[in-house]
Amino acid sequence: MLSIESLHVTYGGAVQAVRGVSMEVPDGKVVAVLGSNGAGKTTLLRTVSGTLRLHRGRVEQGTVRFDGTDLVTKDPAQAVRLGLVQVPEGRRIFGRLTVEENLRAGGMGNRDKSAKAQAQQRVYDLFPVLKERSSQRGALLSGGEQQMLAIGRALMASPKLLLLDEPSLGLAPRIIGQIGEVIAEINRQGTSVLLVEQNATMALGVADLAYVLDVGEVSLSGNARQLSETDEVQRLYLGHDGGDERRVRVPSGKKLSRWTA
Ligand SMILES: Nc1ncnc2c1ncn2[C@@H]1O[C@H](COP(=O)(O)OP(=O)(O)O)[C@@H](O)[C@H]1O
Numbered sequence: 001m002l003s004i005e006s007l008h009v010t011y012g013g014a015v016q017a018v019r020g021v022s023m024e025v026p027d028g029k030v031v032a033v034l035g036s037n038g039a040g041k042t043t044l045l046r047t048v049s050g051t052l053r054l055h056r057g058r059v060e061q062g063t064v065r066f067d068g069t070d071l072v073t074k075d076p077a078q079a080v081r082l083g084l085v086q087v088p089e090g091r092r093i094f095g096r097l098t099v100e101e102n103l104r105a106g107g108m109g110n111r112d113k114s115a116k117a118q119a120q121q122r123v124y125d126l127f128p129v130l131k132e133r134s135s136q137r138g139a140l141l142s143g144g145e146q147q148m149l150a151i152g153r154a155l156m157a158s159p160k161l162l163l164l165d166e167p168s169l170g171l172a173p174r175i176i177g178q179i180g181e182v183i184a185e186i187n188r189q190g191t192s193v194l195l196v197e198q199n200a201t202m203a204l205g206v207a208d209l210a211y212v213l214d215v216g217e218v219s220l221s222g223n224a225r226q227l228s229e230t231d232e233v234q235r236l237y238l239g240h241d242g243g244d245e246r247r248v249r250v251p252s253g254k255k256l257s258r259w260t261a
C-alpha cells in the first residue's frame with residue numbers, strides 16, 4: 001500500500017506545490033486524483049516515483065511510504081525496483097525508436113528474463129496494435145497509440161503500482177474510453193493504479209477511490225462513485241452546473257474546455 005501523510009512539497013524553496021496532503025492507495029485498487037492545472041497532481045506523482053529532485057522539488061514535511069518503505073530518500077531507479085513506475089504527462093515516448101525498442105527500454109532495469117518475456121506478452125495482449133506496429137517508429141503512431149505505448153513501456157518494468165499522469169490529455173473521447181478500459185484491465189490483472197486526471201468522467205468511471213486536489217490541498221475524498229454524485233464534483237468536475245456546462249472555472253479565471261472531453 002502507498003501511504004502519504006501530511007506531505008508538503010516546495011520547488012526552489014519558494015513555490016508550495018503540495019500542502020499537507022494525506023492519501024492512501026490500497027493494494028489492488030485504482031485511486032484517482034482530480035484537480036485543475038497547477039493543483040499539484042504531477043508533483044504528487046514525482047514524490048512517489050523519486051523524480052522530484054530532478055525538477056528541483058523538495059519534500060519539506062511529511063512521509064511517503066510504500067509497503068512501509070520510505071520513498072522520500074529514493075531515486076527513480078530505486079523506486080522502479082520497488083515497483084513504482086510513472087507514465088509521465090505528455091507520453092514522452094522515443095519517437096525515433098521503434099515500438100519494440102521503446103518497450104525494451106522500459107524493461108531495461110528488469111533483469112529477470114522470464115518476467116520480461118511475460119511483461120512483453122502482457123503488453124501485446126493488452127495492446128494488439130503495438131504488436132502489429134512493433135517495427136514502426138514511435139513517432140508514426142497516433143496520439144492514442146503513443147499513450148498506449150507509454151503505458152506499455154511502463155508495464156515492461158512489472159510495476160506493483162502504476163502511476164499515470166493525465167493519460168487522456170489531448171485524446172478524442174472514443175480513445176479516452178479505450179484508455180479507461182485498459183486501465184481497468186491492468187488493474188484486474190493485479191496492478192494497483194494511481195491515476196491523475198483532469199478528465200473526471202473517465203477517472204471516476206474506473207477508480208475505486210478518489211481525491212480532489214485544490215491548489216495543493218485535498219478538498220474532497222472518498223469512494224469514487226459517491227464522490228461523482230456530490231454537488232461539488234458534479235458542478236466543478238462533471239460540468240453539470242446548468243449553464244456553460246462543459247466548462248469549468250479555474251483559479252486564474254481562465255476556462256478549461258477539456259475537463260469533460
Ligand atoms: N519544476 C518546477 N519548478 C517550479 N515550480 C513548479 C515546478 N513544477 C511545478 N511547479 C509548480 O508547482 C505547482 C503544482 O504544479 P503541478 O504539480 O505540475 O500541478 P498539476 O500537475 O496539477 O498541473 C504549480 O504552481 C506549478 O507552477
Ligand SMILES: [Mg+2]
Nearest residue numbers: 041042043089
Ligand atoms: Mg500535471
